[in-house]
Amino acid sequence: MRRNKIFMVGGILLIGLGSLFPLITEAAWFNIIFKIRKAINAGDSGHLILAAASMSFLYAMQSTFLFLGTILIIHYSELERIFSRFTTSIIFFLIIFLHIMNFTISGLSWEPVSTILALIIALFIFEKLFWKTNSLLHVSIVLIQVFFAFYWLNIMPVFSPYRIGQSDISFSIKIAALYLQASSVLNFTGFAFFFPFMFSAFTTTILFISYSQNMNMMKENYEKEREIQDMKAKVLENRIYKEVKSLVHDLKTPLVTIRGLNSLLALSKDTGKLEEYSGRIDNSVDKMSEMISNFLYETSRQKLQATELINYIRAQLPLEDESIKIEIKIADKLPDIRVNKIIVARAVINVLENAMIVPCKHAYKNIIFEAKPACNGLYIMIQDNGIGIKRSELPRIWDVGYSTNNTSGLGLPFAKQIIEENEGAIDIVSEPDCGTVVSIFLPSVDSFSSSSC
Known part of the structure; x- marks a missing residue:
């Protein structure tokens, strides 16, 4: 229970960080605008690419914080148990709601189409990855790649007719590229980042799942090996018990002999018989002593x-x-x-x-x-x-x-x-x-x- 509360507090802090992220990174957003102006003044499309990379990274970090925070709150609260059949849908709409609220509070426009597309892929990967690895670190690494890849679509003029890249900064980058006749450069750069990062995200997911399965298999093998060793120890105890039981059975013969001879000693008045019985008792005692010594000292011969x-x-x-x-x-x-x-x-x-x-x-x-x-x-x-x-x-x-x-x-x-x-x-x-x-x-x-x- 305490662990769940800690994760829920962590989720609230991540959502708070995601909501305040535009204010925290305000200087970085102004720097993006500065790079756009510099690209126009210098006629250099390279500054536009740097501005696009900075914008995609900032959007990706904010979405990752909001996504992880929502996941932690839903997963480690009673909501998942109550709405188990609709957990994924609740997460999806809650993250969209957080983006809208963030836009309302901070005034920083957001990209609904690319965000929704990225969320669909992110939720799909999360369902496959988190339940296999149970590692938020692994999920975070993959999420950043997915969001970063999709936010590159915002600066590609080829997707403008599909309502992708309609925020102020994305639109400014594409207008500047049109002025510099560098629209094809942005399209090529966007694809050059989108496909490798998506490939990397899926490859990383597969590697993390494979690693987790191997670790689980090693753990299961270790548990089975320990069970086998415990079983062997118990069987060995039974074996020792069996050997002791066999020794006790062997000791009964000389003991019976001693008891019988002892009863004869009490009845016999013949001195010669007494000597004979005494000698036989000594032999029986020697046999018992030999049996016990052989059992206790296995190296004796x-x-x-x-x-x-x-x-x-x-x-x-x-x-x-x-x-x-x-x-x-x-x-x-x-x-x-x-x-x-x-x-x-x-x-x-x-x-x-x-x-x-x-x-x-x-x-x-x-x-x-x-x-x-x-x-x-x-x-x-x-x-x-x-x-x-x-x-x-x-x-x-x-x-x-x-x-x-x-x-x-x-x-x-x-x-x-x-x-x-x-x-x-x-x-x-x-x-x-x-x-x-x-x-x-x-x-x-x-x-x-x-x-x-």
Whole structure:
């Protein structure tokens, strides 16, 4: 509301400036008359052109002030809301009324025909420009060009039969040109200014609109990017929650073991059994401590048998869906590896979960989970018979948030990050309608001491 009042006050000041403009620029108008006399005395039509330029500029500035003032008052008041269907007509007639009032008060004659023509074009451009850019500065720049161009028509003798250029000064310039036999010079000069300035006005309008649209597009893209980042942050929070939930689920097994053994301790009187139960409780506590440490310290790695990692992954597989058949192939001799078991297992499980949720055209979804020794490491393969991935989409599957099946788009980037942090590698080969193969390599403990297979 306060902003509207400020603009309305600005509009009143502009109308006041436009109304007082002839009095403020009285010296400039006398200078125009002086140039006309000088042109007659010197026989030089150049002074007439200077007089015409000064007159057109003064008329253009006055009309621009009145136009902008009227726009501000109408646009930022209740009038636009009340007379929304007739706003343009109200602006048009109000500006004409202000010109007539100004002529009555100041005594300076005005040019009704050229002013009306300029107003029609100015209102047309205003409707296109202001609602696109919402910038009064842009509107002002274009308005000055339009009014300046049309007021050049007033000094052209060729338009005299059409009641254009009937004010005292315009008529004096044309009479002087007739006396100096320079009417053709004024006609040529008028066209030389009219067409370039009109072309400039429309070109400037197009440029301003284009600039405004580009800025709005950039703003929209920024807002969308921020929304995407917010969405990714929320999805990441959900991912962390899921990992924590998985860890809590894993911790339940040793906790149940501890609870059961503790109840047996209370019942047992056999000293040998007490020692056995105590040792098993210690092992369960160690497992819990290891799980928590692995989760809290992602960079920590432990030496373990690959079979231990594979068994841990198998224990986490969700097998509730009867339409999914998982074939597990585990080689007899797997190498020892040095990885963060909990985190790497979650990475592999993410890949398996992706294979489970990918759309499939077959009656059953077949997934092959294979683990076997490789050159200086462990090779894990996860293959599905889903719809596959297009070649054009393969380079983007590692991008955070990108997904081909309406998921969070965090599973594969998470898996890639974890595998590479554990000095491994992950690769995907896929063909549309043929399925996808994900290959994971984890280096063995002694891989750095051996450079060949």
